[in-house]
């Protein structure tokens with residue numbers, strides 16, 4: 001799969017829009033910030049879906065376009081990512097959308113811990129609002145509800161995205177069409193999708209919503225697939241949902257009751273959206289939300305989000321990590337995607353597609369530090385208010401943090417590349433990730449070849465298996481932040497985001513001497 005679609009095919013020009021920095025990348029597409037020529041204050045996001053890559057992976061152009069058509073039909077709700085315009089050019093389908101200035105929800109879930117209960121309740125309520133609109137007003141089922149498909153706006157409001165699997169289940173005459181295909185992401189998939197001849201797609205969204213609540217409350221999925229072949233699912237169904245051990249023990253009784261009503265394997269007995277809207281978890285309000293469920297205190301929400309995100313760099317944790325061979329254990333499941341055998345080298349990322357550094361400038365604006373004249377002062381202040389820096393601090397009371405598109409799986413380093421690259425190389429290899437020997441030498445060669453003092457950003461591709469044996473891929477991008485530190489960001493491309501953060505935490509701990517912690 002191409003690292004930089006734009007390196008292969010030049011980007012189309014879009015009338016009235018000025019393209020800016022890249023804010024995200026997926027398997028088939030990358031997303032850039034853009035502003036209106038007539039009004040530079042108006043920022044939108046433009047997704048460039050690389051059609052040849054879609055076709056190469058079995059997704060026809062028509063299917064790619066269908067996704068936008070269906071999303072445009074239901075773009076009139078606070079909690080659904082709005083499509084503004086779209087068009088098809090030679091190699092790209094571009095989609096101008098509202099900018100989700102708060103980044104990805106998955107990035108803010110602490111593995112094995114989850115998010116603060118009030119935050120979970122807030123997103124549960126917003127998701128139910130999105131589904132109510134989608135099912136009851138538009139007759140559309142999303143069919144792929146999971147944290148990877150949920151973005152946040154800059155106030156922290158939920159934006160349901162990625163309508164690639166969505167379908168119209170309601171006919172114009174109000175009757176329901178049954179589905180029979182096997183679509184979705186296994187851990188979030190309702191059991192009837194695997195086991196019944198046909199099923200109601202809207203009911204399967206409710207099930208996925210239950211799994212999502214479980215993930216928000218515990219930081220792990222309840223099972224890998226909803227089938228008796230899966231030990232956890234079998235235990236759950238044999239006990240009619242009455243299990244209390246393992247991750248279930250992290251859920252309080254009140255929410256356990258709700259999760260069990262949603263995760264009802266028999267779709268006829270599963271709670272309905274109407275019933276969910278009467279549940280106390282829906283009717284009560286989080287302290288940072290107004291009566292319609294919209295966030296009215298982003299500062300408090302970001303503090304609550306950050307309160308659960310922590311990367312320990314302690315000696316105890318370090319020793320435990322060195323002894324733990326989880327990543328090298330034999331997988332229990334086999335991924336459908338084979339691991340590619342190539343060994344990752346260091347590459348120059350001339351389009352900056354993997355770096356989200358630019359969004360750091362939001363920090364400057366939002367923290368009102370723009371007038372500082374001393375550049376050292378500037379970067380330290382900016383780095384200090386970054387949620388990513390704060391997650392390394394012990395006993396920190398998060399202050400001044402805010403929700404931004406900038407990812408949290410990153411750290412800053414004041415060390416030289418001659419220290420950073422060998423340590424990263426050693427750590428990645430120790431975790432079983434194939435990396436070419438001599439990354440620092442490659443860096444020097446790149447500098448020579450480009451006859452440039454500064455070849456940033458550079459990236460290292462990461463392809464590995466997580467501890468459950470599923471394929472996990474992304475890159476580690478190294479950029480120079482302002483005039484100060486190097487920022488090392490871990491950008492997930494595919495695989496379980498919780499596992500990606502686990503990998504990031506492990507690399508951070510093993511490279512703890514590199515990390516700048518104020």
Ligand SMILES: Nc1ncnc2c1ncn2[C@@H]1O[C@H](COP(=O)(O)OP(=O)(O)OP(=O)(O)O)[C@@H](O)[C@H]1O
Pocket residue numbers: 023024025026027028029030031045047081097098099100101103104151162405493494
């Ligand atoms: N409207 C938006 N505003 C801000 N960031 C966005 C927006 N849409 C997408 N992104 C960012 O871009 C990333 C990739 O986008 P997306 O997941 O839609 O790509 P994709 O190729 O369709 O993904 P997949 O790999 O799931 O098929 C997202 O994870 C998110 O970080």
